[in-house]
Amino acid sequence: MGTPSDRDSMLIRLRALDCLATAVSWMIRVIIADWPAAIGFSSYFMSNNLERKYRASHLSGLNAAFVEQLYEQYLDDPESVAGHWQATFRELLDGVADDTRHRLIAERFETLAQHRSLIVAPEVANDAKQAGVLRMINAFRIRGHQRANLDPLGLSERPEVPDLELGFHQLDDSDLDTEFHTGSLAAPDRLRLSEILAICRETYCGTVGVEYMxxxxxxxxxxxxxxxxxSRGRFEPPAEIADSVVVMEKG
Incomplete structure (x- = not known):
């Protein structure tokens, strides 16, 4: 047993630790509350809330990742998604403040999950592999630079990036000859998976590493x-600049 002064000192330390724990807990709650706004709707809100709702609903065939990719495409270029999806997103977002859009979209998809007849699904809506292709394209845009060939001497090995592998997106070599929609990729509307993969690797894993997402x-x-x-990740100077380079080389 310690002396009264020892016990008082211990109580003071315990109370201080309790206050510190409370402060840390409060800070974590604040960070989490601001997290969706900081990292974006797609990566946090869709991946957590909507995916969980879809798994619990009879709309689970309408792959949440597919909807996520459609929403990202709509934000980038509304014309890159089908008309009925444009109408759905436009109806939800028109005239709505940014800070309430996420909540309204979640509520809308929860309603759609309860009333399947409200959705006229596109031909790829039930195709998990198509959703995987769209996720893969986006993964190259986000993390392709990590596999870029930036060492001309070949002294260092490029790191493995699981997100850039077919298996990560529920795809495999047997899908390489299958045609898929290319989404917002700057390419023909449909290509074989092998061609899509080649475009992504050439664009984002070549000799230039690009981060822009x-x-x-x-x-x-x-x-x-x-x-x-x-340009498949290659620099194409304007004609007048290219001509100047040729003249300088000849000189």
């Missing part, structure tokens, strides 16, 4: 995305 301005992000994917 963190850009908040949709027009800027979309512009970079289109320029990168159309």
């Amino acid at each position: 963190h850009i908040h301005d949709t027009d800027q992000r979309r512009w970079l995305q289109q320029r990168l994917e159309r």
Whole structure:
């Protein structure tokens, strides 16, 4: 047994620790509350709330990742998604403040999950592999730079990035000859998976590493995305600059 002064000292330390724990708990709650706004609707809100609701509903065939990708495409380019999806997102977002959009979208999809007849699903809605292809394309846009070949001397090995592998998206080599919709990829509307994969690797895992998905301005992000994917990640200078380079080389 310690002396009274020892016990008092221990109580003071315990109370201090309790206050510290309360403060840390409060800070964590604040961070979590702001998290969706900080990291974006798609990566937090859709992946957690909507995916959980879809798994619990009889709309589970309408893959949540597919809806997530459609929403991302709609934000980037409304014309890149089917008309009925444009109408759905437009109806939800028109005239609604940014801070309430996420809640309204969650409520809308919860209603759709309870009334399947309200949705006219596109031909790929029940195709998990199609959803996997769209997720894979987005993964290359986000993390492809981690596999870029940035060491011309070949002295270091490029890291493995699971998100960029077919299996991570429930795809495999048997799907390589299957045609899929390319979504918002700067490419023909339908291509074989092998062709889609080649475009993604050439664009985002070549000799230039590009990070741009963190850009908040949709027009800027979309512009970079289109320029990168159309040129397959290669720099194409304007004609007048290219001509100047040729003249300098000859000189």
